[in-house]
Amino acid sequence: MDQFSTIVGLFGYSLSYWWVMIPAVLLGNLVGAIPGFSAANTIIILLPLTLSVDVEVALIFMMALYSASQLGNGIPAILVNIPGTGGAAATTLDGYPMAQKGEGQRALVYCFVASIFGGLIGTMFVLALLPVLSQVGNYLHSVEMVVIILFGLTLIAVIAAADMIKGLLAGMLGLLIGAIGTDFIYSEPRATFGLLELYDGIPLVPALIGLFAISEVFVLIERGRVLKDEYMDVVVSSKLSDVWVLVKESLGSWFLMTWTALIGVIIGIIPGAGASIASFVAYQQARTFSKTPELFGTGVPEGVAAPESANNGVTSGTLVPLMAIGVPGGSTAAIMMVVLQYHGVTLGPRLFIDNPELAYGIFTAAFITYLLMIPLMFPMAMYMSRVTTVPAFFLVPMILAFTLLGAFVPRGYMFDMGLAIAFGVLGYLARKTGYHVTAILIGIILGPLMEQYLMRALRISRGDVGILFSSNLGNILWVFLIITLLLPVYKSWQARKNQGEAA
Amino acid sequence: MDKRPGLLPELIIPIGTIAFAIYYLSTVWDLPFQAKVVGIYVASAIGILSFLLAIRFGREILTGAKSLGFAGFFSDPVSEGRRWGVLALSIGFILLMPVLGFVVTIFAFVFSTVIVIGGVQRLKAAFFTALGMSTVAFLVFLVLVQVRFPTNIIDQTLKGLFI
Structure with a gap:
């Protein structure tokens, strides 16, 4: 009861820091929307600020910025097909087609509702089950992670459905590109073309920028603008009051948002996993259990809601191991740990007894941040959606300049800008000739993670692949994976059978 | 003028992928098994898929569905x-x-x-x-x-x- 009243009191306490949260939310949205920037590198840049203020202010600022940046990632993914990070890549699959057919405002509202709903559900779930969730990481080892990543990789096959051979070939190319760089055990360089810049592997941001932003720019030059001409009236005549109708409509997908947020929380808890895996797994699951899976990829709102809800669920999940056992779940959490340790905070189980305001406060701050996003974000949806009407001769130079600069930011190499252009040419060729760029990207994002966990598992078993079927939890996940793969086949067989009977 | 879509643009990515897979294998050939296992599996899959694609392209050329050129690839x-x-x-x-x-x-x-x-x-x-x-x-x-x-x-x- 004491703990419960402490948490209730903390909501009010967190709310009193609204003056920290509002600028952090606006900044977080901005950095989330610019490719190359992320909450992690923004917090690093702002270390002089977070180290000089009180620990509560620092923590609330970092948490608000982190939560808002996850939401911000989805905005360019929807409007101009540029995911701010790998976590928003799955959002482009349906978000951008929606923007192209004049449903940019609808897609943005779904993105905001799913992000806020997913963030709130994720935070409440974590607050309610923190002691249990802090143990989850102990049960998910290399073997289980291999299966979880396979859930995401099966999306390649789903995307490839229209042209299986080309789609799979694109996915395999992505996996091989993802395997460039030194290996995880022996640190031997592989396929680096003798370039030192590739020893750490292919950097994700230039790949993301090239495959999506630059290739999209080459297409835009031909098309004139993002929005197809026939939908111009729809966007121009949209009203601010439409937003609330769309909010109501999007809340109809509450069940989908809830369970994809929980997928995000669970994946976020696992150190090293993150929003990229969570959003692809959530998208794949949403498609599998949809009544109209064939519409995914053509611009359905559920295809936006599922990945956005999941990548915001990750936000709370990634902080669980940090607060509970002092192990950061991701790069942003790792930087938060540095700031907290500088302020003399000892992370781990004792923190919940010695300083519950701080231990639980980080989650209540996230909750309040998501609530504050409601009045801050929704009124902007209509204005943001107008970006799709901007002519290419304005939009293309701005996209190119910002994304090329964004490619430089994470590592500070001019080489990465060139790499982004190379990926842009590859992406354009792929689009023009029917090889899916998202399949290539899934390979690049998930390939190295898959290899890392697979190599660890094989190292433990001394090369025996039987280890992949050696744990109970792993075997349960295998069964789920097989069900996930067979369900669409069964559904289409049943649909054909029903059609046959009707005829 | 031949109105059929050209096949050559569709060959760029498969040929590039095969070339990259061969280069990849050449760089991992002498490495320990665990460092090259993913490369070998993925390169094998690329080989099989490229073979299937080659059969499809061959059939498209023989049936006259596509021409050996770049038609349809370049815009105005x-x-x-x-x-x-x-x-x-x-x-x-x-x-x-x-x-x-x-x-x-x-x-x-x-x-x-x-x-x-x-x-x-x-x-x-x-x-x-x-x-x-x-x-x-x-x-x-x-x-x-x-x-x-x-x-x-x-x-x-x-x-x-x-x-």
Whole structure:
């Protein structure tokens, strides 16, 4: 009861820091929307600020910025097909087609509702089950992670459905590109073309920028603008009051948002996993259990809601191991740990007894941040959606300049800008000739993670692949994976059978 | 004139993928098994898929569904020229930044890209877009977050006004 009243009191306490949260939310949205920037590198840049203020202010600022940046990632993914990070890549699959057919405002509202709903559900779930969730990481080892990543990789096959051979070939190319760089055990360089810049592997941001932003720019030059001409009236005549109708409509997908947020929380808890895996797994699951899976990829709102809800669920999940056992779940959490340790905070189980305001406060701050996003974000949806009407001769130079600069930011190499252009040419060729760029990207994002966990598992078993079927939890996940793969086949067989009977 | 879609553009990615897979295998061949296992499996899958694709392409050529050319790949000459122009400007952007500095390069890049896509009649729009873009980029990247882009005396002087 004491703990419960402490948490209730903390909501009010967190709310009193609204003056920290509002600028952090606006900044977080901005950095989330610019490719190359992320909450992690923004917090690093702002270390002089977070180290000089009180620990509560620092923590609330970092948490608000982190939560808002996850939401911000989805905005360019929807409007101009540029995911701010790998976590928003799955959002482009349906978000951008929606923007192209004049449903940019609808897609943005779904993105905001799913992000806020997913963030709130994720935070409440974590607050309610923190002691249990802090143990989850102990049960998910290399073997289980291999299966979880396979859930995401099966999306390649789903995307490839229209042209299986080309789609799979694109996915395999992505996996091989993802395997460039030194290996995880022996640190031997592989396929680096003798370039030192590739020893750490292919950097994700230039790949993301090239495959999506630059290739999209080459297409835009031909098309004139993002929005197809026939939908111009729809966007121009949209009203601010439409937003609330769309909010109501999007809340109809509450069940989908809830369970994809929980997928995000669970994946976020696992150190090293993150929003990229969570959003692809959530998208794949949403498609599998949809009544109209064939519409995914053509611009359905559920295809936006599922990945956005999941990548915001990750936000709370990634902080669980940090607060509970002092192990950061991701790069942003790792930087938060540095700031907290500088302020003399000892992370781990004792923190919940010695300083519950701080231990639980980080989650209540996230909750309040998501609530504050409601009045801050929704009124902007209509204005943001107008970006799709901007002519290419304005939009293309701005996209190119910002994304090329964004490619430089994470590592500070001019080489990465060139790499982004190379990926842009590859992406354009792929689009023009029917090889899916998202399949290539899934390979690049998930390939190295898959290899890392697979190599660890094989190292433990001394090369025996039987280890992949050696744990109970792993075997349960295998069964789920097989069900996930067979369900669409069964559904289409049943649909054909029903059609046959009707005829 | 042959109206059938050309097959050659569709071969670029498979041929590039096979070449890359061969190069990849050549770099991992002498490594321990665990360091090359993924490469071997993926390269094998690429081999099988490419073989299946080759059969399909062969059939499409034999049935006359596609021609051996680039038909349908290139768009109208104006758009194609703009696309190549923007690609060249993007490469120039990277090569010139260490020489011209941050602000001047962005201004020149945005200005010339608007002209290449929108035409010379957009001179005023190009100027103001370039000015706005270089100002925003300067304030965000150099002043606010202080990313270490190549800078010159102009950037340093402008930066001195803010920091």
